[in-house]
Amino acid sequence: MSEHAREAMEYDVVIVGAGPAGLSAAIRLKQLDAELNVVVLEKGSEVGAHILSGAVLDPCGLDALIPDWKDKGAPLNVPVKDDNFYMLGEAGQIRIPNWPMPPLMNNHGNYIVSMGNVCRWMAEQAEELGVEIFPGMACSEIVYGENGEVKGVVAGEFGKNADGTPGPGYEPGMELHGKYVFLSEGVRGSLAKEVIAKYDLSKGKEPQKFGLGMKEIWEIDPDKHREGSVTHTMGWPLGSNAGGGSFIYHLDNNQVYVGFVVHLNYENPHLYPYMEFQRFKHHPMVAELLKGGKRVAYGARAISEGGYQSMPKMVAPGVALLGCSVGMVNVPRIKGNHNAMLSGKAAAEAAYAAIQDGRASDELSDYETEVRDGAIGTDLQKVRNVKPLWSKRGLLASLTVGGFDMWTNTLGFSLLGTLGHGKTDAEATGEAKNFKPIDYPKPDGKLSFDRLTNVSFAATNHEESQPAHLKLKDASIPVSVNLPKYAGPSARYCPAGVYEFVKDESGSDKFVINFQNCVHCKTCDIKDPSQNINWTVPQGGDGPNYPNM
Template sequence: MTPQELIAQYGPREAMEYDVVIVGAGPAGLSTAIRLKQLAAESGKEVSVVVLEKGSEPGAHILSGAVMDPIAINELLPNWKADGGPLLQPVTGDEFLFLSETGSKSVPEWLMPMPFHNKGNYVISLGNVVKWMASQAEALGVEIFPGFAAAEVLYDDKGAVKGVATGNVGVGRNGEPHDGFQLGMELHGKYTIFAEGARGHLGKQILAKFNLQEGRDPQSWAIGIKELWEIPADKARPGHVMHTGGWPMMDDTFGGGFLYHLEGNKVTLGFVIGLDYKNPWMSPFEEMQRWKTHPAIRAHLEGGKRISYGARAINNGGLQALPKMVFPGGALVGCDAGTLNASRIKGSHAAIKTGMLAAEAAFAALQAGRQGDELAAYPDAFDKSWLHTELQRTKNFKLWFKKGKLIGNIMTGIEQWLMPKLGMIPPWTLHGTVKDNETLRPAAEMPKIAYPKPDNKLTFDRLSSVFVSNTNHAEDQPIHLTLKDNSVPVNVNLAKYAGPESRYCPAGVYEFVKNEDDTDRLQINAQNCVHCKTCDIKDPTQNIVWVTPEGGGGPNYAGM
């Protein structure tokens, strides 16, 4: 049965009414909720706010480096330190290395571009910060529903967004309800704020329905693959922040590594690769594993133990790729809008700030008795904010690297080192025109890449990695990685690109196997999915569509 048939048979769905419905309990969604309640308390007004979170708890699906610039949380929750905010480890030093296959060259600190200076920032677990923010929101009266995946956008009779519906629970893989079946519920809001993170499932639909990307560059993306390690005490350097360029990205592929020392003898590290890469034989997961074998990285990890793993798509299109952030009945905030600063590899401060700005616009609209219109005050305030200025300074970062590493390094030096010293913002603006799914070249034209086998001490395979991400989905539920046309994976992706989904997925979801008659088919191991959204972005024909699984499914990250 289709979801619509289930509603027709078991409906109608229960509906709950709120002033503001927020989709996603990440930093953007929670900052929106907190700011709304702060404004209500300051004015003596009542504002009802609900936050839906598809993870089992706030923070369960949060994945970020992360070095956090506290500028936005200082504005939102100025007493965060006294109130137990888990920003515990100040940055104590920055290091940038250019790697060759066996060696490295350090960039003097005075030559580092502005984005790589982290004095005053904190090495954090963003998941822990989000859990704490959720407790602050609930203390203010925000209702948070974890384990409820927003699966459908609801519209009123004028075409404005009027809320969302959660997915049905207890539906088998065959589409039929089984014991424990529950129909999803509707949450209606005078305004609905989408804060799902990069490539949000519903945000993607909103972008298309209201044509919000018109006149903007296509959004560009990267995949970030991350691990958390516990290391020997004599290797710990709390607060030390390291970034790397160069090897193993020896062609013009955009990519680099990060390694941050947390408190408590822990290291968070990972590798970021632009999803505009050309070689279908590339595996971002394997490139990250290979990167760890470099002597400069290995030295931080030997004798330690990997304790968690995850992956997530990252927006990096820059200011030019930001969509129109409002539409009738709501707004996009944080990475659902694409506000991450790729040059700094930082998005949490941007997420918090956009959430605050959207909340202020929504609160003013509610007090004026409005609903269902466009919150024009939000993009107006964004254009006047320090965040807009910051993104102006770094707007060309990814686009210069699309022209080659040499030009990218030279122009990054000019725009991110020289111009800040002169108090200048780049007067020119580059533009992208090619979408990330359009860049793969036929496999026959590109060199194959031979990756070493994992040693299970420093390097690992995908399945053991998924295991330490604590990923779980109910086996008997509809597959949430859907295909528009079942013939495309074999007839196009395998035939022309050697089946790139089997390599770009960092969780072993996609696997080409032989049928009894020796023909090929794509097997989808949906239970492995870590919700990174890479397949939804990189699939050459956009035939793969990621939809929400049952609420509570997916990774359960700890300390990430």
Template structure:
């Protein structure tokens, strides 16, 4: 197919914290040297921030390095953390853990509660002011390679196809965008990242990748319940000791709270319904009192990288590099990664700029070296064993072991071992005959809700006539394997009602409601047969969190 071609010095896929920080740093370096450098950022969302749903706590360290005058420039960091607590939940009671017992790495003083979408929109403005070209509504579908196998850019998705993949009257072919280097910053479990990992064997020496599914709702609560700048993290109920996860409550804005829950995706019970775990969490007396008389404003869910440094792939490949959550740079016990994403983007930009000055060698060898010498590696190394402890010994023993190691690290004592992950999340499910049916709170439309009313708050924009972007490698595996062996887990791990088994001619068949998809990628991760491949839908499709 004949395609338009655009050429740049550097192409960045993804307008999140990593991609935008890389773009800004590249332009800063070029301007400092009095050089011209063309930088393009592709964003699959309808606008910057539309696919970013994170009630985030942001450590400003990377931002301070990138834009030291960020306060004068109006960065939307408006809610400094005032109090940081950790709470253990029983079924009815709760117990606060004294702050002095928490390792220094776990504390949030000096950080800010932010809307990460707003931060990214602000960063995009800073990038454009420096001359960065940002194109929204364009998904990077496939990498482009030269005759040597080096990545030389991407091809964006075709638009205007019908359900069968045939061109309609509105058909527009994708564009080929070429660059000396391509930086991939598309977030957790990105489709482009998967293709590059397979082609270049980037995971050959790494432990299996590990993930969690994070939920969040934003509520406007009664003023007397609001404590500006309060952060609470919870552990325990409604999960059992063998299922990893925990909750968070962030107070910010005008009587707003972000209430969220993360479930680790290495759970074993195929009957777990992750959405219902989150809804049940809100019925705890502590949460119920907080939210009483309040109004739910928005809902979202997103997969989170949890593997740590053991699971990092090779970060540089011929013609490009992986940044931020595409690489897996997340601090699991703190559920934080935005400042690592920003710093990784800055380091990659510095490596790219140096490489271009040297004639654009194939591999950005200095990028992983810079990252290992940075405070990113220092932080992630200190928590490297926390996730393996939780996976092997459960919530309570794992938390004690992880906390002890983080305390030792804070004292300058590094333990000589690094525990590996041995099993990928899709391989941890028990068969249905060994599972158990948990009891969950029923939707009441006040405190707890069903999936469809929740998805409605995501402002999803999917053209019903476009091809399904959730690809089954073998069409009958859901009915032939997943349903009889695992009781159809896809209908319970999906947080958006995309997958459901319905009766047709006396048989149970899988129906895929692709128009409900909120791009969390959980199906791609947790499907026990790895039969589901998530690919980007038509550019601009998906949730639109900007409207909230």
């Protein structure tokens, strides 16, 4: 046996990621059979540490999974009381009336929540049922069986030197094998990305599309606080530069979630999503709300936006993709957590049936059928044309034609059929010579903040002696291609200041990766125009530590 041989542990189902999808799967499996051996592996330092979402939660997923969630103390404490939609201009705003909105846009019956806290509560429910949950255990590799099936994962590898060789305290990690492996890593997970490529699961599908969501928590003047109020805006400051918009959710304790989403199919490489977010807070309506308050947390993550037509095949031998690993966000509703929960429940039921039948490591086709033909597919089919309309025809077409299409889809038909997305977000990036640079105001330190100061409010941390988890396929491309052709967009699209171009002692350009700043949003893996950056997991426990996101 080699010095660094790995031990193996056997389970019925191995689940990667303690988000709403993975925890729902774990809970449902134990509800169906208390004797099943189920393990959940979470790369964050604790459950919820890497969870960031808006979030207004549609409780339908929780209703299906744990019908008595209220009695069990689920942290859904702020029901939505009112919905507000605004179109912003630089100096003012126009209220969009609620009455023309399709019924699916109504937030009546939904709750403003911290999904981090919801996941912490779900983890408690899972552990009470006997699920083993191991936080701080990043899953760095897929383990394949003799017939090419997914057999398990490698988790808990620690102590590598910066060059990738084993350090003095090296721990090789363990192999965790399962009859089935569920990947619920969130958007653009590294293992899901590998599985999708290996089994060609995106064949015949539209490319997945993404947005970058950035969020701050503010404590505001109690006189301005309106618990249960939900506001969404579109328009300024993005204008025609990019699709996207904002959300402002009033939760309890005089706190407000202030978020901003930029669709990552923007063309102008000079666009700086983080600074668009900071500029947004200077709009008179927003500035008046936040004046006298203080920001207490910051974070960012990518959002899957491709919808129904972009969902890859979800199963391969021995493995199933759950939640955002597939892409189940309803874009106009800005909601995906309910579908993530339903996907976890469906995957668990399919795996349970297979195990009962004596099967293992085959394709859970019943899961795929349930997602596409059941509640999740129905939810996503109704809105499938909103994103491509916005991308190709702009905001006005999305509001008018897309709104009409959502109305007709509620009646069971669409005059548009199913529109395609075309390019990937990376391919959509234009050459710098064809666009004007954008002048962004300097942050004032009161409403707007520089990027590195804000990153400190994500409490992110990475052991500096380990290898950088952001890997370049070709180390020369950032300076030889991306800088002259695209004006070095990684220095702007990253919401955490990970990437920068500096001059070395000879005056030549040098590309620097400050991986310690990374908040695990995956934007670089998505938007890099040369597709030269591969996001992988750092050692377990590293990354942001979100308290209430």
